[in-house]
Amino acid sequence: MLAQLFTDAAKSCEGSSPLTESLLLSAAADHGAGGVTTRVMAGHECDRRGTVPGLRFAAALHRLVLEGRAPGLAEHYPTVGGSPRLETLWEAALPVLHEHTDELRARIGATVVQTNEPGRSAPLFGGLQVAAHAAALAAGRSTPFAVRLLEIGASAGLNLHPDRIAYRLGADEVVGDRDSPFELDARWTGRPAVDLSRPLRIVEREGCDLNPIDVSTEDGRLALSSFVWADQLDRWERLQTALALAAVAPAPVRRTTGPQWLADRLADSAPDVLTVVWHSVVWQYVSSADRAEGRAILADAVARATPGAPLALLVFEPRRTHTGYEFHLLLKTWPAGVSLRLGSGSGHGIPFTWDQQAWD
Structure with a gap:
C-alpha cells in the first residue's frame, strides 16, 4: 500500500x-x-x-x-x-x-504537506476582482467592495497578500501593486471579465491552519522550502520572494480547526465589506466531519448575508476528470446568487486559463 x-x-x-x-x-x-x-x-x-x-x-x-x-x-x-x-x-x-x-x-x-504555493495568488487576485465587482453590481454600487479575506488551511499565510503583488500579464502590462518587490508572471490565457486596473482593497486578512508555519523563523522557512520540488527553480525563486514579502507584512494565521475558526470569524457581518472565504488545494487534507461542519457554518452565514454585507466562497481545488485531475477556480457570492467556474490551471496556480462558465 x-x-x-x-x-x-x-x-x-x-x-x-x-x-x-x-x-x-x-x-x-x-x-x-x-x-x-x-x-x-x-x-x-x-x-x-x-x-x-x-x-x-x-x-x-x-x-x-x-x-x-x-x-x-x-x-x-x-x-x-x-x-x-x-x-x-x-x-x-x-x-x-x-x-x-x-x-x-x-x-x-x-510534518504535514505544506506547499503554500505563492503562484496561486495569481488566480486568487483575478477571482477576488470578479467577486468584488459582482457583489458591487448586485448591490447597485459604482465601485467594487473592499474585501475581508479569510483563508482556511493557510499554512504560512503567503497567499493572504494578493493585493501586495505585481502581476505581469504581458511585455508591457502589469496590474496589482506595481511598486511591489514581488513581480509574478501570471502566464494567463484570457482575462477575467473585469477592470483589473482598479485597486484590489483588502481591509482585513486572516487564516487558520492546524499546523501553521512561522516564516519569521529559520525553521519555518526551511520547512516550506523543503516541500518545493528541488528541480523547479521558478517555484523556488517565487517562494523565496514571497517569504521576504511576508516577513515585511505578516498576516495572522491561527492554530485551530477550520470549522471552529470559520464560525468565530463569520459570527459578525462586516458592513460595506465583501467577506471572502478562500481555500486552495487543501480540501483533500480535511476530514469528512470537518467538511460537513464547515458547510453548515457557511450555510448559516449565507442566510445572514445582505447586499450591503455580502459573502463569497472562492476555491481553487482539484476536480477529477476522465483524464485525471484539473484545478478549477470556483466562485459563489451571496445574496447575489452568482455561481461561476472562472477557469482552470496548474495546481501551482501558474499557468492559468480564464474561461468563465456557470457553476452548478
Whole structure:
C-alpha cells in the first residue's frame, strides 16, 4: 500500500519534476523490496492517501540537503547549485537514508504537506476582482467592495497578500501593486471579465491552519522550502520572494480547526465589506466531519448575508476528470446568487486559463 502511494505521488510529478519522480519511484521499489525505506517509513504503513507520505519523504530528504548535511545528494539538487543525474540519484540518496534513518522517520511523522504555493495568488487576485465587482453590481454600487479575506488551511499565510503583488500579464502590462518587490508572471490565457486596473482593497486578512508555519523563523522557512520540488527553480525563486514579502507584512494565521475558526470569524457581518472565504488545494487534507461542519457554518452565514454585507466562497481545488485531475477556480457570492467556474490551471496556480462558465 505505502509503495503504491509513493508511486502515485511520483506520477503527480511526471513531466514537471523528473528529480522528485525518479526519487519516489526508486523509494517505492526499495520499500517493496524491504530496503532502508521500510525503516525510514516505519509506522506510516497505514497513512491515508490524502496525507501524501511520498511528498513528506521527499521533503525530509530535501531539508537535509538545504541544511548542508547531505553533500553527496546535494550534487543532484538545483536548489543548492547541483545538477540532477537521475541514473545515480538513488545511489546518492541511499547513504543519507541509512545515516539519518531515525531523524527522517521522526520528521516525516511530525510534518504535514505544506506547499503554500505563492503562484496561486495569481488566480486568487483575478477571482477576488470578479467577486468584488459582482457583489458591487448586485448591490447597485459604482465601485467594487473592499474585501475581508479569510483563508482556511493557510499554512504560512503567503497567499493572504494578493493585493501586495505585481502581476505581469504581458511585455508591457502589469496590474496589482506595481511598486511591489514581488513581480509574478501570471502566464494567463484570457482575462477575467473585469477592470483589473482598479485597486484590489483588502481591509482585513486572516487564516487558520492546524499546523501553521512561522516564516519569521529559520525553521519555518526551511520547512516550506523543503516541500518545493528541488528541480523547479521558478517555484523556488517565487517562494523565496514571497517569504521576504511576508516577513515585511505578516498576516495572522491561527492554530485551530477550520470549522471552529470559520464560525468565530463569520459570527459578525462586516458592513460595506465583501467577506471572502478562500481555500486552495487543501480540501483533500480535511476530514469528512470537518467538511460537513464547515458547510453548515457557511450555510448559516449565507442566510445572514445582505447586499450591503455580502459573502463569497472562492476555491481553487482539484476536480477529477476522465483524464485525471484539473484545478478549477470556483466562485459563489451571496445574496447575489452568482455561481461561476472562472477557469482552470496548474495546481501551482501558474499557468492559468480564464474561461468563465456557470457553476452548478
